Amino acid sequence: MGPPNQDSSSAYRGVPGGAGDQSGTLLLVEAYAAIWLLVFALILWTLRRQRQMNVRIAALETELQRARDGADAAQPPDGGADRS
Amino acid sequence: MPLPQESRSHHDLTDRAATSTDRVLTGLVVLAAATCIGTLHVIFFRTPIEATMGIVQKVFYFHVPAAYGMYLGAAACFVGSALYLFRPRDRWDAVARAGAEIAVLMGLMVMITGPLWASKAWGRYWTWDPRLTTVLLSLLLYVAYLALRAFGGRGDAERRFAAALGVLGAANLPIIHLSVRKWGGQHPQVITGSGRGLQHPDMKLALGLGFATFTLLVVACLAARIRVHRAECRLAILEQQALELDLVED
Numbered sequence: 172m173g174p175p176n177q178d179s180s181s182a183y184r185g186v187p188g189g190a191g192d193q194s195g196t197l198l199l200v201e202a203y204a205a206i207w208l209l210v211f212a213l214i215l216w217t218l219r220r221q222r223q224m225n226v227r228i229a230a231l232e233t234e235l236q237r238a239r240d241g242a243d244a245a246q247p248p249d250g251g252a253d254r255s
Numbered sequence: 256m257p258l259p260q261e262s263r264s265h266h267d268l269t270d271r272a273a274t275s276t277d278r279v280l281t282g283l284v285v286l287a288a289a290t291c292i293g294t295l296h297v298i299f300f301r302t303p304i305e306a307t308m309g310i311v312q313k314v315f316y317f318h319v320p321a322a323y324g325m326y327l328g329a330a331a332c333f334v335g336s337a338l339y340l341f342r343p344r345d346r347w348d349a350v351a352r353a354g355a356e357i358a359v360l361m362g363l364m365v366m367i368t369g370p371l372w373a374s375k376a377w378g379r380y381w382t383w384d385p386r387l388t389t390v391l392l393s394l395l396l397y398v399a400y401l402a403l404r405a406f407g408g409r410g411d412a413e414r415r416f417a418a419a420l421g422v423l424g425a426a427n428l429p430i431i432h433l434s435v436r437k438w439g440g441q442h443p444q445v446i447t448g449s450g451r452g453l454q455h456p457d458m459k460l461a462l463g464l465g466f467a468t469f470t471l472l473v474v475a476c477l478a479a480r481i482r483v484h485r486a487e488c489r490l491a492i493l494e495q496q497a498l499e500l501d502l503v504e505d
C-alpha cells in the first residue's frame with residue numbers, strides 16, 4: 172500500500188491541432204469491422220447456445236426413453252390380464 | 256439401462272445430421288468472415304474516394320447491402336409466416352422468427368449508417384423523408400413482432416397473430432422501394448431508378464462484394480437462428496413430457 176497522502180491529481184492537455192491527425196479512413200475501417208464483429212459474435216453465441224441445447228435435448232431424450240422402457244418392463248407381457 | 260437398438264440408431268442418425276449441419280454452418284461463417292475482410296480491403300484500400308462527398312461516401316458500400324439484408328430477412332419472415340398460417344408447423348414459425356430477427360439486425364445497421372452519412376451530406380442526422388420514414392416504420396414493425404414473440408407466450412394463437420403481423424409487415428417493403436419514385440424526397444437514387452450509377456469499376460466491385468458479404472451473413476445468421484428456434488421448440492416439448500413423467504422438477 173502506498174503512502175496515504177500521495178497526490179494523484181493530474182490533468183490532460185491536448186496537443187495543439189492534434190484532432191486533425193485522426194485518419195477518417197482508419198476510423199471508418201474500425202467502425203465497419205466493429206459492426207461485423209458484432210454480427211459474428213451473434214452467430215457464434217447462437218452456435219454455442221445450439222450446442223448447449225443439443226446436449227440438453229439428448230439428455231432428456233435418453234431419460235424419457237429410459238422411463239418409457241422402465242414402464243414397459245414393469246407391465247406384464249399380456250397387458251396384465253389374469254388368466255388363472 | 257441401455258437404449259434399445261432402434262433408439263440408439265435414431266440418436267446416431269440425429270447426431271450425424273447435427274454434426275454435418277454444424278460443419279456446413281461453420282464453413283459458411285468462415286467464408287463470410289473471409290469475404291468481410293476482403294470487402295473491407297477493397298472498400299478502403301482500392302476503391303477511390305468519391306469526388307464530391309469524400310470518404311463519407313464509403314458508408315454506401317455498407318448501407319445499401321445492409322438494406323438488402325433487411326429485405327432478405329423480411330422476405331424470410333413473410334415466407335415463414337405465410338406458410339405457418341397455411342400449415343402450422345414449428346419449422347415455419349422458426350423461419351418467420353429468424354427472418355424478423357435478421358430484419359431488425361440489418362435494419363439497425365441501415366438506421367445507424369444512414370444518419371452518419373446524412374449528417375455529412377445533409378447537415379442533419381434525420382429528416383422525415385419518405386424512404387427514411389418507411390424504413391423506420393418497417394424496423395418498428397419487426398421490433399413489434401419480436402416483442403410479441405418474446406413476451407406473448409408460446410401458444411398457437413400467439414404464433415398465428417405473429418404470423419399475420421409477419422405477412423402484413425412485408426406489405427411495407429415495396430412501399431420503401433417505390434417511395435423515392437412516387438413521393439420524391441431527399442434520399443439519393445444511385446443504382447436504382449433515375450440513378451446514374453457508380454462511375455468507377457472498383458466502386459462497382461466494392462458494392463458487389465458488399466452484397467456478397469451480406470448475403471453470406473444473412474444466410475449464416477438465418478440458418479443459425481432457425482436451428483436455435485427449432486431446438487427451443489423441441490426442448491420445450493421434451494421438458495413438458497419429462498414434467499409429466501416426473502423426471503424433472505418444475
